[in-house]
Amino acid sequence: MDGQDGKAGARHYRACGICEAICGLAIDVRDGVVERIEGDPDDPMSRGYLCPKAYAALDLQNDPDRLRRPLRRVGDDWEPIGWDAALDLVAGRLHEIRARAGADAIGVYLGNPVAHSLGAMTHPRYLLGQLRTRNVFSATSVDQLAHHVAAYWMYGHQMLIPVPDLDRTRYLLILGANPVVSNGSLMTAPGMPRRLRELRRRGGRLVVVDPRRTETARVADVHHFIRPGTDVYLLLALLQVIFAESLAAPGRLHAHLTGYERLPELVAQFTPERVAPVTGIEAAHVRAIARDFAAAAAAACYGRLGVSTQAFGALCQWLIQLLNLVTGNLDRVGGTLLPAPAVDLVAQGLLGRGNPGRAHSRVSGRPSFGGELPAALMAEEIRTAGEGRMRAMLMIAGNPVLSTPGGKSLDRALPTLEFMVAIDYYVNETTRHAQLILPPTTPFERDHYDFASFSFAVRNTVRYNPPLLARPAAALHDWEIVAGITERLAVLGGRRPPRRRAPARLLDVALVHGPYGRRRGHAAALSLARLRAAPHGIDLGPLAPSLVQRLATADRRIQCVPEPMLIDLSRALRVLANPPAHGDDTLLLVGRRLLGSNNSWLHNYPRFTRGDDRCVLLVHPRDLGARNLADGDSVRVEVAHGGVEVRVRADSAMMPGVVSLPHGWGHSGPGIRLAVASRQPGVSFNDLTDAACRDELSGAAVLNGVPVRLVLRRGP
Numbered sequence: 143m144d145g146q147d148g149k150a151g152a153r154h155y156r157a158c159g160i161c162e163a164i165c166g167l168a169i170d171v172r173d174g175v176v177e178r179i180e181g182d183p184d185d186p187m188s189r190g191y192l193c194p195k196a197y198a199a200l201d202l203q204n205d206p207d208r209l210r211r212p213l214r215r216v217g218d219d220w221e222p223i224g225w226d227a228a229l230d231l232v233a234g235r236l237h238e239i240r241a242r243a244g245a246d247a248i249g250v251y252l253g254n255p256v257a258h259s260l261g262a263m264t265h266p267r268y269l270l271g272q273l274r275t276r277n278v279f280s281a282t283s284v285d286q287l288a289h290h291v292a293a294y295w296m297y298g299h300q301m302l303i304p305v306p307d308l309d310r311t312r313y314l315l316i317l318g319a320n321p322v323v324s325n326g327s328l329m330t331a332p333g334m335p336r337r338l339r340e341l342r343r344r345g346g347r348l349v350v351v352d353p354r355r356t357e358t359a360r361v362a363d364v365h366h367f368i369r370p371g372t373d374v375y376l377l378l379a380l381l382q383v384i385f386a387e388s389l390a391a392p393g394r395l396h397a398h399l400t401g402y403e404r405l406p407e408l409v410a411q412f413t414p415e416r417v418a419p420v421t422g423i424e425a426a427h428v429r430a431i432a433r434d435f436a437a438a439a440a441a442a443c444y445g446r447l448g449v450s451t452q453a454f455g456a457l458c459q460w461l462i463q464l465l466n467l468v469t470g471n472l473d474r475v476g477g478t479l480l481p482a483p484a485v486d487l488v489a490q491g492l493l494g495r496g497n498p499g500r501a502h503s504r505v506s507g508r509p510s511f512g513g514e515l516p517a518a519l520m521a522e523e524i525r526t527a528g529e530g531r532m533r534a535m536l537m538i539a540g541n542p543v544l545s546t547p548g549g550k551s552l553d554r555a556l557p558t559l560e561f562m563v564a565i566d567y568y569v570n571e572t573t574r575h576a577q578l579i580l581p582p583t584t585p586f587e588r589d590h591y592d593f594a595s596f597s598f599a600v601r602n603t604v605r606y607n608p609p610l611l612a613r614p615a616a617a618l619h620d621w622e623i624v625a626g627i628t629e630r631l632a633v634l635g636g637r638r639p640p641r642r643r644a645p646a647r648l649l650d651v652a653l654v655h656g657p658y659g660r661r662r663g664h665a666a667a668l669s670l671a672r673l674r675a676a677p678h679g680i681d682l683g684p685l686a687p688s689l690v691q692r693l694a695t696a697d698r699r700i701q702c703v704p705e706p707m708l709i710d711l712s713r714a715l716r717v718l719a720n721p722p723a724h725g726d727d728t729l730l731l732v733g734r735r736l737l738g739s740n741n742s743w744l745h746n747y748p749r750f751t752r753g754d755d756r757c758v759l760l761v762h763p764r765d766l767g768a769r770n771l772a773d774g775d776s777v778r779v780e781v782a783h784g785g786v787e788v789r790v791r792a793d794s795a796m797m798p799g800v801v802s803l804p805h806g807w808g809h810s811g812p813g814i815r816l817a818v819a820s821r822q823p824g825v826s827f828n829d830l831t832d833a834a835c836r837d838e839l840s841g842a843a844v845l846n847g848v849p850v851r852l853v854l855r856r857g858p
Contacts, residue, residue: 155182155677156607157592159258159585160195161740163188163325163332164595166605166678167196174611176200176586186681187603191333193325194738194750199585201747203611207815208567209581211616218813220569220579225618225626228578232536233630235561235577239534240273246504247533249277249520253540254285254741257594259585261621262539264645269536269628272635276501276510277523277532283516284546285447286328287842288455290496291511295704296463298694300496300512301488301597304466304478305329306442307685308337308600311476312346313438315431317373317462318448318846320356323735327446330599335361337600347438349431351376351423352448353732354760354802355795366431367797370730371847372421373445374454374714376428377461378412379421383432384468385409391436393470398690401703405468408703408711412718420721422797436469440476448732451845454714455837460707467700472689479685480692483596484604484659484668485652488692492593492652495694504530508841516841517546518833524555536627537564539620543571544742544808547843548833549826550784553811565623568746569815571808582620587613591649604658605679606649606670621645646670658682710839724849729765731779731848733827734802742806745819757807757824760793761852765801769852776855779803779830781848786825787855801850803827 152171157164166185170178179200181192202208212228213220223231239247250270256262270278282290290300306314308331319327321334331337338348338361350359351366351373359365368376384390385406392399414425421428435441443465449458463472471477487493499509505522508515515523520542523532535556543553549571556562556575564573565580573579582588590607613619618626621644629639650670653659658666666672666682673680695701736756744750759779761771771777773792778785779801788803796802808826809819827845835844 154610156610157185157590157605157679158196158199159590159592160198160743161325162327162330162595162598163193164330164592165192165196165332167192169610171610176203176610182678184678185605186679187330187599187601188332191336195740195744197749198740198744198747201749202567203584203586205746207746207817209569209579210614212581213579215577223578228580229623229626229630232563232578232627233634236273236534236536236627237631237634239560243533244530245274246276246530248273248275249279249523249532249535250275251517251520251535251537251540251542252280253538253542254281255539255743256280258592259539259588259620260590260645260649261588261619261624263593264648265621265624265628266538268640269624269631272628272631276515278514279517279520280514281517281540281545282512282514283518283841284451284843284845286450287511287840288450288459288837289328291456291498291840292459292463294496294498295706296460296701297689298495298696299488301493302480302689302692302694303328303598304463304472304480304689305598305600306444307440307476307479308442309340309684311341311440311442312344313349313435313441314341314346315349315351315435315441315443316358317351317443317445318450319444319446320352320358320735322357322361323737326600328598329444330595347434353797353800354734356734366423366427369420369422369797370732370800371452371454372417373449373452373458374461375412375417375718376421376423377458377465378409378714379414379417379428380432380435380465381405381409381461381468382412383414383429384436387433389433389436390468391470392468392472393474395467395472395690395700398693398699400697400699400701404703405464408708411715417718420718435465440474441469441471442466442476442478448846451843452847453837453844454710455842456840457707457710457714460704464702467702473687475687480688481597481599481685482602482657482682482688483599484682485593485596485649485656487593487597488694490652490656504528511841516836516843517542518548518836518843520546521548521551521555521833524558533559534561535559537562537566537572537576539566541570541572541742543811544806544826544828546833547828547831547835547845549808549828551833565620569813570742571811571814574811574813580623582623583613583617586610587617588619589646601684602682603679604668604673604682605676606673608674706839713838727769727851728849729799729801729852731830731850732800732802732846733805734760736804739804739806742809745807745809746816748818751818751822755789755822757788757804757822758791759788760796760802761790762796762798762800763792763794764798766790766792771852771854778853778855780851780853781830781832783832784829786829788825790852801852
């Protein structure tokens with residue numbers, strides 16, 4: 143049986159909310175204490191699979207460093223403060239600063255964990271409605287913005303992002319992604335090792351293109367090294383071959399395309415022979431990939447962080463969509479398809495289309511997308527004097543000092559704010575600069591429904607998690623914290639506070655009126671009560687073709703050649719003709735995923751940090767030898783604006799000329815209260831990235847292909 147109050151001896155079924163895979167969990171609880179966590183074999187998506195991150199919620203629950211009541215800064219120390227006093231102080235300061243300096247004097251940052259909290263997904267929009275600031279930032283622009291930009295311009299809505307029909311495809315081409323470790327990203331697919339084995343068993347083929355022989359590449363049929371930042375040219379060459387050899391066949395979508403006839407000419411000059419010296423992939427290999435992809439009974443191309451966070455990230459995502467389209471694999475069983483989630487954020491109008499350019503940043507004039515500005519702009523918006531300067535910030539579940547480009551610059555900027563408040567569990571590298579830290583309840587103490595992950599799932603499923611443990615009497619949920627600030631701001635502004643409704647109530651309305659809802663007359667008759675009665679979740683079936691019916695463009699057609707993409711294609715051609723020159727001693731830096739890590743979240747839990755040092759720089763032995771370096775040496779990794787010191791590890795899985803450092807480390811700042819993380823702090827990848835280096839089309843940060851030099855560190 144399943145319960146929600148932690149009674150003795152009960153087994154409960156929930157989903158992990160740490161990453162997008164939302165694996166099903168079977169949890170044993172005795173006397174309010176979690177005793178055991180296993181994979182739930184009856185979860186229709188994960189089928190018993192579990193990765194190490196599933197234990198993070200337990201470690202968070204028990205972490206002595208986790209804050210359990212609000213803290214107010216007093217000099218260099220902190221003191222407890224009651225909830226009412228804390229919320230009054232936050233609303234009062236934000237209202238005063240807004241009244242004195244304008245709405246844009248307040249900034250809001252939404253971290254990655256927001257997407258995995260029901261209340262953090264439903265309630266910040268009410269707060270933003272009260273603040274009405276253009277200075278809204280999130281982790282999207284250092285992660286997935288390129289996908290949303292391409293989806294908006296091609297299909298009319300930022301959330302219309304097709305995913306591989308992973309369980310039925312016969313040819314999977316992966317660029318810049320490592321789903322064996324990440325469990326998929328913008329592709330909810332728990333149990334990726336099993337899914338890839340099943341692909342091989344049904345006669346399918348896996349091809350991986352990546353500058354590192356990743357865990358995914360090791361199980362592939364073929365792996366090709368590629369020089370970081372050049373995926374755009376590989377994709378253009380693949381399309382050139384397909385058109386030049388008359389392999390294009392968009393099938394039934396042909397009648398719904400605008401601009402398709404222009405594509406052959408646009409890609410004609412990007413031949414495999416021309417781009418091979420830039421990408422590092424031989425022309426014959428490019429032709430083989432193009433021919434095999436076009437000939438496959440069902441194929442899917444998937445590109446993720448490695449292609450999204452480079453100088454042509456949005457262009458890459460457009461070209462990936464085109465590759466699937468022109469070969470007849472877009473909106474095709476076994477190709478790429480749109481999920482049909484139980485709460486459809488697009489059809490039900492619960493998320494905006496994207497609407498780029500509605501606002502522009504004050505300092506550098508960068509356009510917004512989806513109501514947000516690129517996170518890389520935060521430091522300049524704080525430090526640059528003048529009207530509209532950001533003077534206050536609200537941080538919700540984020541640690542941008544470690545997770546956004548130019549982290550040191552932001553670290554220097556945050557103390558200059560007049561006021562900063564953080565909704566967070568910890569005093570970390572970012573929140574240590576706040577005047578107030580407001581800790582919410584833990585994942586075990588709140589209910590959950592993952593709007594985002596279901597929207598990108600490779601199979602349509604649905605599940606709701608009631609709270610596993612009773613929340614402490616003095617604790618507030620994240621949505622209650624946000625609602626409390628929102629209501630107080632409304633009163634201070636002379637407005638009626640918005641009606642307070644619990645996230646579960648909002649979810650119930652969305653389910654009942656959704657595509658499988660009771661009000662729609664669907665056989666599943668979904669409602670919150672229906673989900674409560676199905677603790678393992680409900681299988682809603684495989685993905686199905688639906689793109690034509692769901693297009694949100696003005697003419698209800700697929701836009702093959704959006705004008706912004708065409709402009710950026712000209713930029714790509716100019717760079718191809720005059721590639722950036724680097725010195726002989728220059729290497730290109732890329733990030734990497736770790737199975738027992740997730741950004742900077744999990745580094746304060748012993749089970750995720752024991753063993754060998756994870757924050758090491760992987761370098762090909764040939765590159766070490768050329769620099770008179772040896773495995774285990776400590777080196778300084780230098781960029782134009784600074785550097786970090788880290789130990790190197792020889793790794794022949796690296797492409798020569800490329801080095802790799804994991805993201806999310808660097809727990810060494812003064813004042814942080816992370817006892818475990820501080821003992822092995824590592825270095826921050828984003829101390830090497832440049833906040834001014836962005837994808838011109840999307841405004842997203844460039845995190846891959848950063849030119850660096852290695853210098854042996856001498857002395858103690």
